Amino acid sequence: MLTLKELLITYNHKYNSIMSTYLSNISETLISGKGDELKKLIESAVNDGANPGEILNQGLLPGMDAVGQKWKDGDMFMPEVLRSAKAMSNSMDYLRPMLKEGDMGNAGTMVIGTVAGDLHDIGKDLAAMMFEGAGYKVINLGIDQPGESFVNAVKEHQPNILGMSALLTTTMPRMGEVINSLKEAGIRDQVTVIIGGAPVTEEYAGEIGADLYAPNAGSAVEITNEFLQQAQ
Amino acid sequence: MKISQTINQSTRFRVLSEDQIEQIYFAALEVLERTGAMFYHEEAIELFRNSHAVVRENHVRVPACMVEEALNFYPRKITLKGRNGKRSLHIQKDTVTFGTGSDLPFTYDRETGERRRTTYKDVNNAAKLVDALSHYDFFMSHGIVSDAPNPQTYDRHQFMAMLEQCTKPMVLTSVDGEGLEDLWKMGCLIQGGEEEFRLNPLFVAYIEPISPLKNDRTAVEKLLFAADKKLPAMYTPCPSSGATAPATIAGMLVQSLAETLMAVVLCHLKKPGTPLIMGGVTTLLDMKMSTYSYGAPELSLASAANTDISKWLNLLMFSTGGCTDSKILDEQAASEQMMNLFYSYLSGANLVHDVGYIDHGTNASLESLVLNQEMMGMVKQFGKGINTDDEHLALDLIEEVGPGGEYVTTDHTFDHWKEWYLPKLQDRSDYETWQKGGSKTMLDRVNERTQELLDTHTPEPLDEKLEKELREVVAAADKRHS
Numbered sequence: 001m002l003t004l005k006e007l008l009i010t011y012n013h014k015y016n017s018i019m020s021t022y023l024s025n026i027s028e029t030l031i032s033g034k035g036d037e038l039k040k041l042i043e044s045a046v047n048d049g050a051n052p053g054e055i056l057n058q059g060l061l062p063g064m065d066a067v068g069q070k071w072k073d074g075d076m077f078m079p080e081v082l083r084s085a086k087a088m089s090n091s092m093d094y095l096r097p098m099l100k101e102g103d104m105g106n107a108g109t110m111v112i113g114t115v116a117g118d119l120h121d122i123g124k125d126l127a128a129m130m131f132e133g134a135g136y137k138v139i140n141l142g143i144d145q146p147g148e149s150f151v152n153a154v155k156e157h158q159p160n161i162l163g164m165s166a167l168l169t170t171t172m173p174r175m176g177e178v179i180n181s182l183k184e185a186g187i188r189d190q191v192t193v194i195i196g197g198a199p200v201t202e203e204y205a206g207e208i209g210a211d212l213y214a215p216n217a218g219s220a221v222e223i224t225n226e227f228l229q230q231a232q
Numbered sequence: 233m234k235i236s237q238t239i240n241q242s243t244r245f246r247v248l249s250e251d252q253i254e255q256i257y258f259a260a261l262e263v264l265e266r267t268g269a270m271f272y273h274e275e276a277i278e279l280f281r282n283s284h285a286v287v288r289e290n291h292v293r294v295p296a297c298m299v300e301e302a303l304n305f306y307p308r309k310i311t312l313k314g315r316n317g318k319r320s321l322h323i324q325k326d327t328v329t330f331g332t333g334s335d336l337p338f339t340y341d342r343e344t345g346e347r348r349r350t351t352y353k354d355v356n357n358a359a360k361l362v363d364a365l366s367h368y369d370f371f372m373s374h375g376i377v378s379d380a381p382n383p384q385t386y387d388r389h390q391f392m393a394m395l396e397q398c399t400k401p402m403v404l405t406s407v408d409g410e411g412l413e414d415l416w417k418m419g420c421l422i423q424g425g426e427e428e429f430r431l432n433p434l435f436v437a438y439i440e441p442i443s444p445l446k447n448d449r450t451a452v453e454k455l456l457f458a459a460d461k462k463l464p465a466m467y468t469p470c471p472s473s474g475a476t477a478p479a480t481i482a483g484m485l486v487q488s489l490a491e492t493l494m495a496v497v498l499c500h501l502k503k504p505g506t507p508l509i510m511g512g513v514t515t516l517l518d519m520k521m522s523t524y525s526y527g528a529p530e531l532s533l534a535s536a537a538n539t540d541i542s543k544w545l546n547l548l549m550f551s552t553g554g555c556t557d558s559k560i561l562d563e564q565a566a567s568e569q570m571m572n573l574f575y576s577y578l579s580g581a582n583l584v585h586d587v588g589y590i591d592h593g594t595n596a597s598l599e600s601l602v603l604n605q606e607m608m609g610m611v612k613q614f615g616k617g618i619n620t621d622d623e624h625l626a627l628d629l630i631e632e633v634g635p636g637g638e639y640v641t642t643d644h645t646f647d648h649w650k651e652w653y654l655p656k657l658q659d660r661s662d663y664e665t666w667q668k669g670g671s672k673t674m675l676d677r678v679n680e681r682t683q684e685l686l687d688t689h690t691p692e693p694l695d696e697k698l699e700k701e702l703r704e705v706v707a708a709a710d711k712r713h714s
């Protein structure tokens with residue numbers, strides 16, 4: 001006969017090993033980009049009593065970190081990375097209502113769009129997907145967005161990140177104008193502003209008072225998360 | 233006498249068979265009936281609505297019969313005249329012409345070796361080089377005039393920067409319909425009025441749809457303006473395979489042809505007989521770096537195939553070559569530029585643009601323009617093919633020289649060696665001569681030649697009165713937008 005204490009210990013062991021199997025399976029399934037499988041896996045983990053915060057922080061995010069690393073190392077390519085990012089973002093939609101304050105780390109909300117007069121969207125969309133893949137809730141405003149639409153979106157969605165894209169020398173100044181409008185509306189300090197696009201440079205970001213610049217979608221999340229960590 | 237002889241006057245090259253072209257064409261027609269395209273322009277929607285097209289809000293689908301009807305109305309020949317008065321640019325089947333690309337935001341600074349923003353002066357310098365270099369048939373701005381007083385009117389200033397130093401025909405980008413109208417007005421001033429411009433256009437208007445299958449307001453407004461004025465224009469999709477088009481070349485060609493055919497129908501509805509040119513920068517999104525590639529071999533392959541399609545459709549073709557993803561002018565640049573120059577030429581595309589682009593369409597380089605001059609010369613030489621008439625078969629000569637003889641001193645050699653390509657910058661010397669000459673690399677020579685041309689070439693200046701009139705158009709635009 002086992003004592004109650006012994007029983008609990010065995011149970012805990014069992015529970016822990018089941019959970020750690022779940023978490024590593026979640027990471028691996030995410031890395032391989034199998035969205036449907038991942039969904040089932042997360043659902044049954046939750047049903048078996050797994051903590052949603054743990055699923056995120058010890059299953060999904062390490063998986064996405066690995067994806068990021070593999071991409072950098074040239075072991076994974078865009079279509080594979082984006083498939084994982086999509087699986088991540090779908091998982092987040094499912095988990096988000098169950099997460100507690102503090103579970104989310106930096107991954108908050110992002111508003112992103114291409115500025116007025118500019119119709120280029122591929123780069124902006126790739127950046128959006130990478131942020132979704134990192135657990136952010138992303139509100140993608142689309143192309144050719146006037147200043148007020150950025151300001152209104154910041155007021156409405158209270159994002160911690162605002163991303164702007166401009167691919168034309170002629171539309172780059174619109175980004176600075178949006179930043180000024182945010183100041184006028186008294187909400188500049190609420191968001192970290194990150195900008196990108198082919199003619200944009202780090203220097204230019206500094207000139208117009210953006211917080212961050214990323215030369216490509218791959219580095220954008222890392223640059224942002226590092227900045228947020230330091231700000232804390 | 234011989235019968236049934238086929239003599240190739242030039243080198244032959246083709247990617248697609250006729251059956252494959254038909255497969256792609258029928259698939260594109262299917263896209264227009266099944267998937268359709270979006271148009272964000274009221275007049276365009278109205279034109280489609282009053283035709284046999286099926287319109288739901290901004291979504292337009294077009295029956296194949298409309299496309300086939302419209303296709304009968306496009307010119308197979310457009311001839312441009314530069315401000316030098318020469319009708320030098322013959323856009324017609326099997327005639328290849330080369331030119332630069334436009335609007336590069338950055339410039340590789342020759343003095344500092346650093347990348348910086350492109351200015352009016354840089355466009356001026358590019359204009360001068362293109363004017364001087366014989367293998368460039370037309371000029372696009374190469375860089376963008378980013379120091380223009382107002383972004384809304386930069387296109388007029390850019391045109392001035394181009395005109396000041398280049399007398400050749402041009403291809404022009406524009407901000408919107410209003411911008412294009414100003415450029416056209418300036419063109420009419422140069423050619424001596426609207427009627428003369430119609431017969432002797434100075435430039436082709438560059439216009440693009442948004443892949444996949446979207447047509448924005450400014451693009452359509454330019455297209456309709458061109459149709460109205462019989463201004464030559466190209467509607468040139470820029471799909472990136474795997475991102476804004478299928479990841480298969482065939483799928484990308486189908487989609488981009490569908491985009492072209494939509495414009496073909498629209499222009500026909502506006503006014504039959506628009507001098508519309510087919511186009512396409514058909515390439516891929518690099519899946520490692522997520523960049524739009526200007527150096528991928530798939531760019532060359534897809535572009536050559538697209539030209540095959542254009543010929544079959546009796547449309548003129550605006551294609552791409554002489555460009556690279558490399559950040560600077562180096563071995564990668566030379567190999568990529570050479571590859572896409574070569575195949576664009578062999579394919580028979582009528583206007584090959586983007587010659588000299590580096591850094592996947594974001595960086596301008598004057599040296600790159602000069603390097604490409606040499607490469608275009610080589611490519612054109614290859615395209616000449618092999619003459620096999622009696623004089624060239626040289627039977628009598630072979631007999632005359634006989635076994636063990638020499639050809640260097642014969643009249644035949646004296647007459648014919650001049651048909652060879654004479655390199656200007658390439659070095660074919662022996663090691664010692666090269667060393668004594670300073671052990672110069674190709675880039676050293678390109679650099680020197682660039683400086684020499686900038687220092688010595690003086691294009692025919694603009695007529696003073698004309699220049700004043702042109703500047704008035706620009707000033708009026710600046711005033712409207714101030």
Ligand code: B12
Nearest residue numbers: 118119120121123163165168169196197216217335337405
């Ligand atoms: C494809 C393309 C188009 C397509 C766009 C289709 C679409 N759905 O987006 C079409 C054909 C519509 C187009 C139109 C025009 N284009 Co365009 N286009 C390009 C091209 C060839 C590739 C852009 C691209 O898709 N790159 C691939 C993506 C993945 O890269 P990316 O956009 O740079 O984004 C990456 C980074 O920059 C960054 N990033 C981007 N945004 C953001 C945002 C944030 C927040 C972050 C963190 C990161 C980030 O991450 C991305 C992924 O790594 C570029 C040349 C080039 N190499 O950039 C010219 C280019 C941008 N276009 C140019 C021009 C001139 C035009 C036109 C004005 C031409 C004309 N006169 O008609 C029009 C303008 C239309 C308009 N009003 O916007 C010029 C700009 C020149 C300048 N100095 O301003 C370029 C540089 C080409 C050239 N040299 O002429 N274009």
